[in-house]
Amino acid sequence: MFRFTAGFGGAGVFICGGVLAGVLGTRAIVVFFSGGGLGMLLTGAVLPWLFELRGPAAWPAAWIATGVVCLPLSVAAIHAARSIAEPSSPHVGADWPWRACLPVLASYFIFGLGYIAYMTFMVAWVRHDAVNAASLATTTSVMWGLLGVMTLLAPLLWARPFDGRRDGRPMGAALFVLTAGAALPLILPNLVGIWLSATLVGGSVFMVPAAVTGFVKNNLARPAWGNAMAIATSLFAIGQTIGPAACGWLSDRAGSLSFGLAVSAMMLLVSGVLALLQKPLA
Template sequence: MKSTGLNTGAILLGLTLGVCITNGFARFAYGLILPAMRADLDWSYTQAGWINTANALGYIIGAMLTLLIVQRIPAARIFQWGMGLTVVFLIATAFTHDYSLLTLWRLLTGIGGAMAFIAGGALAAALHPDKQSRNALAIAIYYGVGGGLGMVLSGAGLPWLFHHYPPAIWPYSWGLMGLVSAIFLPLCLWAAQQLHPPVKPATPPQGHLPLGRMIFQILGYFGFGLGYIVYVTFLVAWMKRGFDTATLISAVWITMGLGIMLSPFIWRPLLARFRSGIPLAAILITMAAGGLLPLVLPSVLGLILSAALFGASVFMAPSAVTSFCRLNLPPERWGRAVSLFTVVFAVGQTIGPIAAGALGDITGDIGQSLAAGGAILALGALVALLQKPL
């Protein structure tokens, strides 16, 4: 791609706004909206959790679909399809109260989000193919700044909407995010159109992955998928029991978003240094500490510190396993290994919300679900610590 620095910056901005939509709005913002939807629609925690499980199921389908077609269809086109699908059904969520349709719209949003997120990563990597340092920075901005920006924007606006209006206002929250996404969408589509990374033809598998020797990294990453989603889904619902102010909810969500935006720069030295499971273990124990802190220190300070720790680590677990694959496996096996970790993560992410919701209903305390999510992250850290270099 021949372009000016200004043009390259605009392209990266367009791709990054894609992650803002697919992750910050379409996936994570549900945690802000869940309490209002639950109150207005008289849902149990299990029903509320299922809505996010449906989104995670869509992510599995979208990820598998992308892996199947990426060797035949340009990444730019996959990204554009995924973005269009995500924005359409993000908006559609604002126009129904029907539980079955909400489930379907969340499923389709997950499919589109996964397609755009995965293909967008390939596009970001094509921005500076011959300049390794700039390429690494572009990828870090894409993954970190995009999702964090979505959380900052949703955290700055939605808590105040629910503060000034009754829970029945929740459709407008989806509509507002859909409107912002529709404004961002043309730049996202244009950015993808400027990049044309080569479509790599399918190649026969070359050797087997050493699954037995990777097992602790695999299990640790499964724990990440299972545990992190509980915190993101139900933290604000837990805050309704004594920390239900728009100012605090907004501050927590914005702090988490800023942590995500800074996280690539915080963790980069550790990721490059170790070939073992130490980076993933360190990231998971940081997340576990963040996830459990509100329960141990139920205060404004505890919540802000919790959000900072969690935000500064949550997006880095995928980077840890990607780095593990690159440092331990030959290049021809990287794609298969990363695909395996993607599926493992997605399965955990699918189980987490509905299981946590069911636990909240059984115990009558959604705090028990947060505790379980934090414990799973801590256990995942201990397991990942056992992973040796291959």
């Protein structure tokens, strides 16, 4: 129940925040979606050491602390939203050519499948398969720290390629970098590979939803933004729901987490190819 509630709220944040950021422009979109990097940086610096000291018993306290941090952020978001004009309406001109957007929608669904498998099982893979790794706390703390730092830097790296593009190339480019990051630990199963993987993944993962939001903003009339983002985010959420279960099942069948991560990287590659098929809307 609590996980469902958190996911439902997270979907609302993605939809509303992405649409409202779209009102301000491309730079605001990439900054909004890179905000998760700060959370990764802070939790990565603290939680692995907490779990090493207290073990699984520390999980409830970690979840409660995360919720407490979200409370003032929610108040700040509500205050900020009051000063932004509503960008869309469900009653006026909300129709949009969804069939013409199928490549980006399918890509976003498969992205949800693939990226969440990496995020879910990467720490377990490090524990069981990494060669010559340092302590789990050190390895995962640096890994999540790099993810967070690169997510914060991503807007600077991607702002120019994203600016004003009306096709699926920005999304495809971000997905190809993400694919390389997801596959790298399988090629270099050591600290260099793990941390370089985190660098590439952090620098690209939140640019995919930013690219989808930018595509919607640059191709559709403003009244259709909310509807289009709701559909896209729903597909993404379905992918996130299926991804961990499918990856876990495949890993169990193969007897190796590496197989599941390889499938994750392949799905991200397919997602990138689909994104490149998306043309600007007339």
